[in-house]
Amino acid sequence: MFDPDIAPSGTLLGLLQRGRGDGTLHALAAQRADALAALEQCVLRDPRHDWRVESRSLYYARLYSELEGPLDGIEQHLFHPDDIISPDEHRCGLALSVLGHLAGYGRRDAVLLLRRYAATGGNWEWALDELAVRDEDDALRALGPAVLARFPMTTEGDGQLAAALREAYEPRPWRLWAEDPDPAVSERVRKASEQTAFDRWQRQMRPAGPTPGWSVGAVLEWAQEGLAAHPPQHRDAPAARCLAAVAGPEDREELVRSARGGPEAARAAALRHLSDRQDREALDLIEAAALSASEVVARAAVESFERMRSVAALTRARAWSRREDALGAAAARMLACRGGEQDADRVLGALRRLVQREGADAEGLAALVEGAGRLAIDCAAPVLRHVYRETSSSQVRGVAAHSLGRTDPSFGAGLAVECLWDCEETTRELAARTATTADVRVLARLRSLAADPAEEAEVQTAVRGRLSSGDPAR
Incomplete structure (x- = not known):
């Protein structure tokens, strides 16, 4: 993942990049031109560290709607020459998702942009998926010839078409094209669909890659061979799963020997296997392996320890939690x-x-933040508030909000109100259940969320339950 350039948390841009509720509130109070400039920068330069677990598209689409923002900047971004030269979903994915939500809100210009991009853009699959859940049948049918024209009528082109159909997130457009009155469209899509089914059957019938022999020694050798390959193949984790099937009590001595000083990939595999089996020597082997100069072995030691669930592992974690290395961090988690x-x-x-x-974006921070809430550590509230405000990860901020709800008596009247506008669904749901209505904005926001067709079902359930509770003092 790339490292986005995040502005300070006290600026409008920084708030919007983080997806904080205060970002929306400050944008609505700012000069419209300044708010739109900051919003557009966020949409065109995705600020998320990991787009797979962090939400922003609905958050930005709502603000576009409230500001009645034009889409000229998004249009120029999507149809820039870079889109064809080097199509990259990280460059365009957020903009396309925002357009999808705007289309759901009835923005005709967003629908037209998505249709045009689906016909000519580099990341057309994403745009097609957005249209698949929002556009009309006739409009989707009209895109069929343009999409099929991307694939030459050759063996290779047909294979690419079958792959595109197989990987489509939303099948609706393909089903419409398979029933198209034009045989040039329908017959080709049906043929690709048949090829997809055949390819799936072939993958199930043949092994996907090299497999180890059926013995402990062969499995350990297979793991080491992978590390020696070019490029290296890290097989220690799958090798450990293979050992679960082939290793018996008579193999323990060989496995302990390998975990203590075997070749690095074999050592890592044996270490993972023994820790999964809660072997009596596993914790000592992990402690020694954590100091290894081999990154493969040290990583396997830490990951193996974090998977352990025994009382002995918890006791050892108490002894290791103050260590200034990766094993100490794992023990604390x-x-x-x-x-x-x-x-x-x-x-x-x-x-x-x-x-x-390491700051509010440190690796492994979420587990400690969650733990502070789980253990109800009241004096953790100041550091939790700092993490909430400063982290650029909306996922970590959401965890901090939940922990503050358990440790900070002022949360309901304070940060919970802001959370009603947060970009993360679970954070909004928490706020809907806990924000006190002493703030005049809360009831208005709850009613707005209840009426918003794009809002997630869990949030609306919490909102409606709150509105129907008849307890305005909460």
Whole structure:
């Protein structure tokens, strides 16, 4: 993933990039031109660290609607020459998703842009998926010839067409094209559909790649061969799964020997297997492997430890939680996820050290933030509020909001109100259940969310339950 350039949290741009509720509130109060400029920058330069787990499209589409923003900037971005030279879903995906929501809100210009891009753009599949759930049948049928023209009528082109049909997220346009009155369209789509079914059957009938022999030694050798290949293939995790099928009690000595000092990929595989089996020596082997100069072995040690669920592992985590290495960080995360009240100080200390050392976007921060809420560590509220305000990850901010709901008595009258405008569904749902109505904006926002057809079902359930509760003091 790329590293986006995030503005300070106190600026309008920084708030919008983070997807915070205050971003919308500040944008609506700012000069319209300034708000639109910041909004457009967010949409055209996706600010998310990981677009697969962070939401922004509905958040930005709502603001476009409230500001009645023009779509000229998005149009220029989508149809820039770079789109054809080097089509990249990270460059255009957010803009296309925003257009999809705007189309759902009835913006005719957004629908027309999506249709045009589906016919001529580089990431046409994304635009087609957006249209598939919103556009009319006749309009989708009209796109059929343009989409099929992308695939030459050759063996290779037919294979590419079958792959596109197989990978389509929304099947509706393809079903319409398969029934098209024009035989040039319908027959080709039906043929591609048949090819897709045949390809799926072939993949199920033949092995997908090299497989190890049916013995512990062969599995460990297969793992090491993968690491020696060019480019390297990290097989230690799949090798550990194979060992679960082939290893018996008589193989334990060989596996312990490999986990203690075998070749690095074989050592990692054996280590993973023994920890999964809660072997009596696994924790000692993990402690030694965590200090290995081999990244493969050290990573396997940490990941193996985090999967363990035994009382012994939890006891060892208490001893390791103050270590200044990856194993210490993993131990702190284990205590945050599975520890008890006696571990509150250890979790809070690890949370403070991590934020102080690496900031509000540190790797592994979410588990510690969640743990502070799970253990109801009241004195963690100041650092949780800092994480909430400063992190550029809307997912981490949502976890911080939930933990603040358990640790900060002022959350309902404070940050929960802002959360009603947050970009993340789960954060809005939390706010709908907890924001106090002493703030005059809360009831108006709850009614707005209840009437919004694009809002998620879980949020609307929380909102309607709150509106029907008849308890305005909450």
